Amino acid sequence: MPLVTSRANSPAYGLGWSAASVPEVEELGGMVLVTPTSIAYSGTSASIGANGSVTFNCTSLSLNGVFNSNYDNYLISIRRKNQIGDYALRARLRQSGVDDQTTNSYASQVLYAYNNANVAASRSTNNYADIGNADAIENGDTLSVFGPYLAQPTALRSMTGSSELGPLISNWVVTHNQSASYDGITIFPGFSSIIGLIAVYGLVGA
Amino acid sequence: MSKNGLHLITPLSIAYNGGGSQTATIDGNGSVVFQNCWSVSLNGVFSEDYDNYMIVKSGNISSEYVITGFRPRSSGVDDTETNYRWQRLAAVGVVVAGQGQTSGTTIAPIGSWGSNINNGDVVYVYGPYLTQTTALRSVGVSSYDSVSLWDFASMHNLTASYDGFTLLNAVSEISGRIAVYGMRK
Numbered sequence: 001m002p003l004v005t006s007r008a009n010s011p012a013y014g015l016g017w018s019a020a021s022v023p024e025v026e027e028l029g030g031m032v033l034v035t036p037t038s039i040a041y042s043g044t045s046a047s048i049g050a051n052g053s054v055t056f057n058c059t060s061l062s063l064n065g066v067f068n069s070n071y072d073n074y075l076i077s078i079r080r081k082n083q084i085g086d087y088a089l090r091a092r093l094r095q096s097g098v099d100d101q102t103t104n105s106y107a108s109q110v111l112y113a114y115n116n117a118n119v120a121a122s123r124s125t126n127n128y129a130d131i132g133n134a135d136a137i138e139n140g141d142t143l144s145v146f147g148p149y150l151a152q153p154t155a156l157r158s159m160t161g162s163s164e165l166g167p168l169i170s171n172w173v174v175t176h177n178q179s180a181s182y183d184g185i186t187i188f189p190g191f192s193s194i195i196g197l198i199a200v201y202g203l204v205g206a
Numbered sequence: 207m208s209k210n211g212l213h214l215i216t217p218l219s220i221a222y223n224g225g226g227s228q229t230a231t232i233d234g235n236g237s238v239v240f241q242n243c244w245s246v247s248l249n250g251v252f253s254e255d256y257d258n259y260m261i262v263k264s265g266n267i268s269s270e271y272v273i274t275g276f277r278p279r280s281s282g283v284d285d286t287e288t289n290y291r292w293q294r295l296a297a298v299g300v301v302v303a304g305q306g307q308t309s310g311t312t313i314a315p316i317g318s319w320g321s322n323i324n325n326g327d328v329v330y331v332y333g334p335y336l337t338q339t340t341a342l343r344s345v346g347v348s349s350y351d352s353v354s355l356w357d358f359a360s361m362h363n364l365t366a367s368y369d370g371f372t373l374l375n376a377v378s379e380i381s382g383r384i385a386v387y388g389m390r391k
Contacts (some may be wrong), residue, residue: 030212030260030387072383073262073326107353111297121297123353146264146326146347155264155324157347157355171297173347173355175324205214205237206262206385 031075031201036184037065040097043193053199057083060188063200064097067149067183071202076143078187080196081163082134087190089132089141091156091174093148093182100178101127108174114165129174133162134189148182212260213388217370218250221282224379237385242268245374248386249282252335252369256388259334263373264326265382266349267319272378274327275313276342276360278334278368285364290314292360298351313374314342314360320349325382327356334368 035052043058054063067074080089092099092106108130109123124130132141139162146155156174161167187198216236222228222243230240240246252259263274277284292315293306317327327346334340342360347353373384 029210030214030385031210073264109297109299109353109355111295111302111355119302121300121302121355123299144262144326144328144345144347146324153322153324153349155326155347155349157326157328157345159345171345171355171357173353175322175347175349175353203262203385203387205233205235206264206383 030204032204034066034200034202036063036200039063053197055197057193057195059193060186061198062094062097062099062184062186063198064094064184066185066200069149071204071206072147072150073203073206074145074148075201075203076141076145076185076198077201078132078141078143078196078198079138080134080141080194081138082136082189083193083195084136085192087134087192088130089134089194090128090188090190091131092128092186093154093176094184094186095180095182097184099186100176100180100182102178103127105177106174107177108172111171113169114167129156129176131156131158131172131174132160133164133168133170134194135163137163139163145185148185151181152179153177154182211390213256213390215251215386215388217248217386220249221247228379237383239383241381242379243381244379245372246384247279247282247284247370247372248384249279249370251371251386254335257333257336257391258389259331260387260389261329261331261384262326262387263317263329263382263384265319265380266323266325267321267375267378267380269321269378272319272375273315274317274319274380275374275376276316276329277313277372277374278340278362279370279372280366280368282370284372285362286312288312289364290360290362292358295357297355314362315358316342316344316360317346317358318348318350318354318356319380320351322349324349334371337367338365339363340368
């Protein structure tokens with residue numbers, strides 16, 4: 001990787017303005033697939049692949065050690081389907097192998113669009129986060145997680161393409177109100193099992 | 207051979223202002239950490255190396271419900287003219303609201319932050335360095351009203367090339383971190 005050196009530049013100075021110098025830094029890849037230090041699951045199976053993603057067929061899946069001091073923010077990509085029925089996907093943050101189930105600590109807001117002109121929104125508070133819809137055919141989620149390892153409240157933003165109500169756009173946002181540090185996450189359906197693959201990426205520098 | 211698809215870009219320089227207690231620094235990886243700023247400008251983050259970019263920003267604001275805005279800049283100078291159009295889609299509780307501005311605004315909104323620390327946006331910027339109009343799409347989470355969803359689509363309608371941008375808001379101080387990634391083409 002080539003070194004990116006600082007170049008002469010003269011930012012504008014004016015009343016109340018300040019400018020900072022640029023350190024020499026090496027050009028970096030922006031997203032790093034994080035391998036869990038361990039996983040735990042209930043159900044049929046789950047395993048960590050060679051690159052660090054996890055395939056699963058289970059009623060809950062916990063990824064330990066995916067959040068750490070290297071990154072503030074993360075991107076999680078999930079492809080999945082429910083074994084039966086249309087049940088939402090839920091999540092909890094965890095630390096040292098223990099999920100945070102503090103009462104009403106997760107506030108979830110959803111915005112849906114389906115069946116041509118239907119748009120709806122709703123909100124809930126629970127001891128878990130709602131992060132996606134699902135059905136018994138393939139669904140996909142892209143989940144941004146802001147600040148889980150920092151000792152501050154965490155925010156999550158999920159975009160789901162779901163087969164429920166064939167097809168469904170669902171956008172979820174979650175705020176978790178505990179000022180605690182978390183090193184992992186658990187995902188689980190409202191009912192039944194989920195089958196698929198999950199990958200957690202640390203965003204370099206973010 | 208597989209290649210990195212996303213590159214964290216270090217600004218050539220930054221500039222920032224605020225009410226007196228503002229700070230901003232470029233950290234070792236190239237992201238920018240800022241405190242109590244009215245605006246933060248990142249120079250030299252857009253270049254011929256990439257057409258499209260992903261910006262990740264997180265933090266908080268000193269007042270509730272404040273829009274964070276974007277202005278492209280070239281050689282250290284923002285476009286402050288009425289060259290922006292935008293569309294917003296928000297969900298707050300059961301209320302879904304859209305709002306659009308088809309002309310006459312001086313910023314592109316790219317997020318709406320609350321006063322708690324847990325706000326975040328992913329902003330996609332399409333073609334800022336190319337001599338064409340620039341498009342933006344922002345998806346975010348806000349701590350406003352405990353939790354709320356704010357999405358923006360914006361257009362900057364000048365056919366010009368920009369090498370940086372300013373993150374700003376009109377009424378409050380913002381603190382957080384921002385990182386700019388080039389998307390390999």
